[in-house]
Amino acid sequence: QLQPGETVLTVGANGFVAKAALNIAKWRSADTKTIGLVRRSVEVPFADAVIDTSQTDDVVKAVLDQTAGKGVDVVIDCVGNDVERSMQFLGHGGRLVILSSPGGDTQFAVNIRAFYRKDLTLHSTETMQYDAVQSAAILSELLPGFASGEVKPPLVNETVFPLQASHDAYEAVKAGSPTRVVVSPAV
Helix, strand or coil, rough: CCCCEEEEEEEECCCHHHHHHHHHHHCCCCCEEEEEECCCCCCCCCCCCCEHHHHCHHHHHHHHCCCCCCCEEEEEEECCCCHHHHHHHHHEEEEEEEECCCCCCCCCCCHHHHHCCCEEEEEECCCCCCCCHHHHHHHHHHHHHHHHHCCCCCCCCEEEEEEHHHHHHHHHHHHCCCEEEEEEECC
16 A cells, blocks of 8 residues: 655664565555664664664654655555554554554554544454465465565574573574574584
């Protein structure tokens, strides 16, 4: 449903799903402004702007500053642990898409009056529920982007730790490893 010139923000932009969402948004509409929201300073391909939540006291204001106070048209939340805040990023007529199933508390509150007055919509998808026909239909929509090279598969770099070094693997994740961290008993 992305329209030309709309602004898209992804929450968890350092993850593969969010990066793919930004890539597809750019492919669908080159003049779309994309914003990546991350919790540590990392490079975010396909993002016109990156907001590091660890470096700002007011994340909502930082997002509004990127949109001249208007708010974004679409939030794609790939984390799901602060849906209320994700709704605050939206401008009038905005759409919130939830693409996550976080552990822990999965409930969130909705200020119905604000939701109604801003004419917001909420979307979600559980791709594990799609059958082969539904998945094929989605992939066929993306095929021209892959064929042209405008939609790129993720580059997966991994750092493999032996089981005996699992503490080091944990520390790498905690420090914000730019690669996927794998602990393997076979190394």
